[in-house]
């Protein structure tokens with residue numbers, strides 16, 4: 038089963054969840070009018086299906102290989118990367134000053150959805166480059182922009198993100214990589230970074246490393262971290278490539294999944310110090326890196342959506358072919374397993390969870406665009422606060438969903454899911470990293486609860502909850518039998534979130550351990566309710582389209598998916614509320630259970 042890019046679902050979700058059509062009309066997305074969004078997505082779909090998807094298996098089976106500092110990617114990958122650059126795909130969102138198209142996040146989200154679904158390991162490099170471009174555009178000097186941005190935006194010089202060290206992962210306070218000031222205004226970087234995605238490879242002539250390091254006189258902790266551009270090859274004044282910089286890939290990791298993506302140990306400064314150039318101000322590097330990380334968080338969440346979509350397509354095809362047992366409507370057996378209610382339930386769960394995660398991601402992309410494109414400063418600030426609230430959700434919820442859906446995909450394949458031949462297992466192995474990198478899901482939950490819920494004195498989350506209540510009201514008013522009990526289930530779930538939020542806000546004063554103990558169930562509850570409410574908005578849009586244009590199988594499918602989600606999955610909200618409001622002590626007092 039090869040990957041089929043779900044363009045029409047993506048366009049419909051962009052319009053109904055991210056406000057694309059409304060944004061074209063009110064000018065926010067003027068650049069996507071005249072069918073530009075659809076044309077771009079159709080072209081991106083062709084790239085996904087024809088170039089990336091055929092290389093997914095070879096990436097998994099052959100993987101990236103390290104030899105004495107060089108990394109060779111899987112057969113066919115360098116050529117696919119050349120096609121990615123030639124197609125201008127890296128330049129979608131970069132600024133026009135340096136050759137970019139300045140297109141919005143929502144369009145990038147649609148493209149990433151399909152490209153990751155076709156070949157997630159391939160896309161990890163370009164995803165980081167999109168974020169690095171944003172970081173340099175926001176924080177770098179004109180000279181740095183002049184030297185690097187055009188080549189990064191074209192994709193010729195992709196970027197990496199270097200935070201992690203052996204002693205510094207979730208906690209960057211102990212970060213040890215050092216930066217010394219040089220007399221010419223540059224810096225000399227020395228230290229070791231681990232787990233660096235695409236830190237070294239054979240697909241390009243130069244790589245732009247964005248590296249966090251500490252100056253000798255820096256304050257301790259994260260207030261003393263600076264950000265540097267450290268190119269693999271130094272760049273001459275005329276833009277040509279000069280000497281090899283003092284940076285080397287000391288090895289790559291052997292991993293559970295994403296074998297095609299080299300995960301590199303990088304050493305800086307073995308021969309006196311790698312030349313680095315400061316981005317932004319000294320000791321303000323983490324704030325600069327956050328520009329990159331925030332973009333990367335949404336892009337990482339989209340990987341969960343994409344894996345869910347690909348695993349669902351795979352399982353659906355298998356369930357139509359595999360014959361076992363008799364089904365009520367199947368006639369003389371054996372019948373295709375898709376006719377068994379339990380298999381149907383698994384398939385519907387895969388689809389509904391994936392679409393809920395997609396809804397959360399596209400909603401977040403639309404809000405990010407509004408935070409950058411709205412004219413009114415107060416409206417822009419409100420959108421920025423909302424984007425802050427939604428970003429940890431858009432990373433962590435889809436990351437978990439991608440894993441759950443991939444696991445269900447293996448289950449639907451029975452024993453054939455557990456052997457590698459069918460490809461179902463690769464989705465599960467590839468998905469497992471998504472909740473770990475770009476800030477673990479646990480760290481996202483803590484960010485949501487401790488930093489995002491208190492935004493505007495709790496006003497931002499309250500506005501969010503009010504909006505979701507309004508969607509439940511619209512569903513009730515639409516009064517269509519096809520919605521089943523969706524309106525009641527959604528209203529109950531939003532109420533549960535409302536009460537759980539009040540509980541969490543109450544407990545955020547020090548010591549916050551009670552809130553921290555329930556941060557992950559709270560994020561799950563918020564994800565389910567936000568996903569369910571946005572799916573309901575999608576279903577309402579489908580309902581309106583049917584009223585205007587007559588019945589249509591795709592629209593009926595959207596309504597049925599939202600209804601399944603509300604009646605079968607959103608019902609977990611009540612249990613999560615009970616966990617959040619009543620279980621913290623069982624975590625905090627449970628030392629005996631973990632005693633060794």
Ligand SMILES: Cc1cc2nc3c(=O)[nH]c(=O)nc-3n(C[C@H](O)[C@H](O)[C@H](O)COP(=O)(O)OP(=O)(O)OC[C@H]3O[C@@H](n4cnc5c(N)ncnc54)[C@H](O)[C@@H]3O)c2cc1C
Nearest residue numbers: 198199200201206207232233234300474475476477479480
């Ligand atoms: C394939 C791969 C690619 C990667 N790519 C990159 C890259 O390109 N650039 C880069 O810089 N890094 C990269 N990473 C590193 C990745 O971001 C880290 O692995 C991740 O941030 C977690 O850090 P850690 O591994 O040190 O885990 P730890 O920080 O040791 O965490 C272990 C566990 O403890 C939990 N935990 C830790 N601190 C807390 C806390 N305060 N409260 C509650 N729970 C806590 C975590 O949630 C986790 O479950 C990559 C990693 C992998 C495996």
